Amino acid sequence: MRNAMDNESSAPEGWREQKRRETRQRIAETGLNLFIANGYEATTLEAIAAASGISARTFFYYFKSKEDILLAWQQGLPDAVRAAILAEPPDQRPLHLVRNAFLKLAAQFSSEQAAAIDRILRSTEQLRASNQAKFLSMEKATFDALSEHWPQARRRKALQVVAMASVGAMRLSVDAWADEAGQKPLASFIKQTFSALEAEL
Amino acid sequence: MRNAMDNESSAPEGWREQKRRETRQRIAETGLNLFIANGYEATTLEAIAAASGISARTFFYYFKSKEDILLAWQQGLPDAVRAAILAEPPDQRPLHLVRNAFLKLAAQFSSEQAAAIDRILRSTEQLRASNQAKFLSMEKATFDALSEHWPQARRRKALQVVAMASVGAMRLSVDAWADEAGQKPLASFIKQTFSALEAEL
DNA sequence: AGAGAAATTTACAGTCTGTGCAATTTCAAA
DNA sequence: TTTGAAATTGCACAGACTGTAAATTTCTCT
Known part of the structure; x- marks a missing residue:
């Protein structure tokens, strides 16, 4: 329930979404740079996750596959x-x-x-x-x-x-x-x- | 070197090639039938190999990937x-x-x-x-x-x-x-x- | 502020595809 | 019969991806 001094839904829930997008973006950039540097197949998920500061498992919370980074x-x-x-x-x-x-x-x-x-x-x-x-x-x-x-x-x-x-x-x-x-x-x-x-x- | 009663290259070396093609064909058919019966992802390489009467390792001697069966x-x-x-x-x-x-x-x-x-x-x-x-x-x-x-x-x-x-x-x-x-x-x-x-x- | 719900993150164990390597078997040709 | 290449296999392993459950963080509501 929303009421009074409530700015729609931009600030409250928007913050989560924004942070989520930022993390996703960071992973995408990290991954792309690694692909450019070392090639696609030679770049492991482990490496991408480590360079992004997240666990390997968390990667799949943001992307459904390694390939998905590029589609993003x-x-x-x-x-x-x-x-x-x-x-x-x-x-x-x-x-x-x-x-x-x-x-x-x-x-x-x-x-x-x-x-x-x-x-x-x-x-x-x-x-x-x-x-x-x-x-x-x-x-x-x-x-x-x-x-x-x-x-x-x-x-x-x-x-x-x-x-x-x-x-x-x-x-x-x-x-x-x-x-x-x-x-x-x-x-x-x-x-x-x-x-x-x-x-x- | 070929000589005398040698029918070109159809019988001698052809036998190996023929058997190879037959095996390949058998695997392709077995695989396709399993895909139709159980779906593509639910069908493991192990199952295809077993049903084809070969080891899992040998499968890759004939096809470079599971997907390759369909492309064949x-x-x-x-x-x-x-x-x-x-x-x-x-x-x-x-x-x-x-x-x-x-x-x-x-x-x-x-x-x-x-x-x-x-x-x-x-x-x-x-x-x-x-x-x-x-x-x-x-x-x-x-x-x-x-x-x-x-x-x-x-x-x-x-x-x-x-x-x-x-x-x-x-x-x-x-x-x-x-x-x-x-x-x-x-x-x-x-x-x-x-x-x-x-x-x- | 604090309880509780929901989202996020992680570890762990496990499945499956695919590869490298070396040993063994099969078979055609010499 | 011997020999060499092709075929077959087991074993060990890398790497992508999933299920689960537990921890941790981030809100929301009172």
Whole structure:
């Protein structure tokens, strides 16, 4: 029961949550640095926990697996995708709209840190596989956001396909960008890939 | 050194290889049946090895991981994709060519067993991730085969995009097909998805 | 302030996948 | 029949992850 001089629920329960987030963040950073320094497989949970100042068991209270540390860095992605698409004016063809949204998004997600994470994600078979899940979540977010722009049921199939092709184009762009070690900006790859897509179909 | 009454290399060294393949096949079947019966995670390596009549250690002489059993069932996929695409007459636009190749392919890979494997592959997070790798390998096979039809370097980007969109369409088709528990044939979903793709772009 | 509930942290023991190593068995070729 | 490579196995071990129960901390309510 709350009453009187009670600021909603921001201070009381918010403190716990905030501390929890801070700890989680600290572990994620510690882990990432160790991965960068020693490689993913060579870094044991024990090491991450020790460097984070917690017990090995407590690690699993914050992350459900070692891999989860890396996924945590992209947790904001689906929301960002969704927001970027909804921010676009709907007077464009869906494919074009998504292209423009992704172009704006590319700025945020092509930092040096993002590149480092990407490098780790490509380093082992297991991580490469789970990295694909990222694109699946992007595809879902894209489809959901497009569905808000065009809620008509008869557009469903079309939007699904647009989401698939757009995210696929994004993936090809990121791959090409990563292969060239970041000479040209990601945005130029995105433009090129989407152009090729429209030209070929 | 081979000489005289020597039938190439089919009988002599072939015997070992054949037995090896048989053992591998037996393990794969035993494992799959156990997965179907008890679920993937509930089936231990120990159980698979015992039911296959080998030691747990020997299992790893045939498969590099438990997961690998499932991947073994799709080992022929890339070659089949490649063959199907190369078998198509090249007097069609690339996207259309791949569509027709996939339609012919769909017959082979929509057996009851394939559906069972697909169900297992969707049952856990880990397997869902590695299942995506299947589509990546299809994409690569598609691109490689298309590159033989159109070897010109300036078509590279375009073919890459076609491979991505085609395999993506295939994935959406399989998903829709699996969701409907196989009421309509897979082929009809493929036609529909490719139509939507061409319409939207 | 103090009792009690709830969240956090930890130790301990145990399961399971996967690897390294060395010994043993099997089998095709000389 | 001998020999060497491939196949098979046991054993020991690392490392990720879970179940449980107990301690410790952090609120909440009175």
